[in-house]
Amino acid sequence: MAESITVARPYTKAAFETALAQGDLGSWSEFLNLAATVVAEPSLAHVLDNPELTATQKAQLVIDVVHTSHPLSQQAQNFVNLLAENKRLSLLPDVSALYETLKANQEQSVDVSIVSAFELGNEQQDKLTQALNAMLSREINITSTADASLIGGVIVYAGDLVIDGSVKGKLSKLAEAVNA
Structure with a gap:
C-alpha cells in the first residue's frame, strides 16, 4: 500500500495542479472520487485486468462509466488515458485520497x-x-x-x-x- 501511494503522488500532484490552474478543485474531486469507485468495483476491476484490452479501451471504459454520472473535461479524460497507458488505473483510489488531502490543505x-x-x-x-x-x-x-x-x-x-x-x-x- 505504501508503495502504491508513493507511485500515486506524482499523478495526484499533476491532477491537483491542473484543477488548481482551472479553478475547479471541486469538479476534479468529484471526478476522481467517481473514477476511484469505478476501478474499485470488483466486476469492472476484473474487466480492467483483462490483458486482451488495450490501454485505450480500458481508459474509454472508465471514461464512459464516469461520464454517465459526471461530465468529464478533456483534461480529465487525458488524465485517465495517461493512467491507462502507464498501467496505473488501479491507483485511482490512492490518487483520489491524496487529492482530497491536498484540496483540504488548499481550502484550509x-x-x-x-x-x-x-x-x-x-x-x-x-x-x-x-x-x-x-x-x-x-x-x-x-x-x-x-x-x-x-x-x-x-x-x-x-x-x-x-x-x-x-x-x-x-x-x-x-x-x-x-x-x-
Missing part, C-alpha cells in the same frame, strides 16, 4: 467525524466546531454519529488526529494502568 479545511454517546445538539456541535477551529486553525466540517457503547463523552477524528474523550476510553486506560 478539515473533515471532522465526532462519535458521541448521545446525539449532539446544535449548541454542542457549535461549541465543538469553535474549539476545533481554534485548535486546528482550519475550517471545520463536522459529521456526528451516536454510539451508546461510549457511555459518555466523545471521540473526535480529524485526519490522523484522534481525541478520545469518552468514558469507555478513559475506563480502558484505567484498566491498562491497573493491570500494568
Whole structure:
C-alpha cells in the first residue's frame, strides 16, 4: 500500500495542479472520487485486468462509466488515458485520497467525524466546531454519529488526529494502568 501511494503522488500532484490552474478543485474531486469507485468495483476491476484490452479501451471504459454520472473535461479524460497507458488505473483510489488531502490543505479545511454517546445538539456541535477551529486553525466540517457503547463523552477524528474523550476510553486506560 505504501508503495502504491508513493507511485500515486506524482499523478495526484499533476491532477491537483491542473484543477488548481482551472479553478475547479471541486469538479476534479468529484471526478476522481467517481473514477476511484469505478476501478474499485470488483466486476469492472476484473474487466480492467483483462490483458486482451488495450490501454485505450480500458481508459474509454472508465471514461464512459464516469461520464454517465459526471461530465468529464478533456483534461480529465487525458488524465485517465495517461493512467491507462502507464498501467496505473488501479491507483485511482490512492490518487483520489491524496487529492482530497491536498484540496483540504488548499481550502484550509478539515473533515471532522465526532462519535458521541448521545446525539449532539446544535449548541454542542457549535461549541465543538469553535474549539476545533481554534485548535486546528482550519475550517471545520463536522459529521456526528451516536454510539451508546461510549457511555459518555466523545471521540473526535480529524485526519490522523484522534481525541478520545469518552468514558469507555478513559475506563480502558484505567484498566491498562491497573493491570500494568
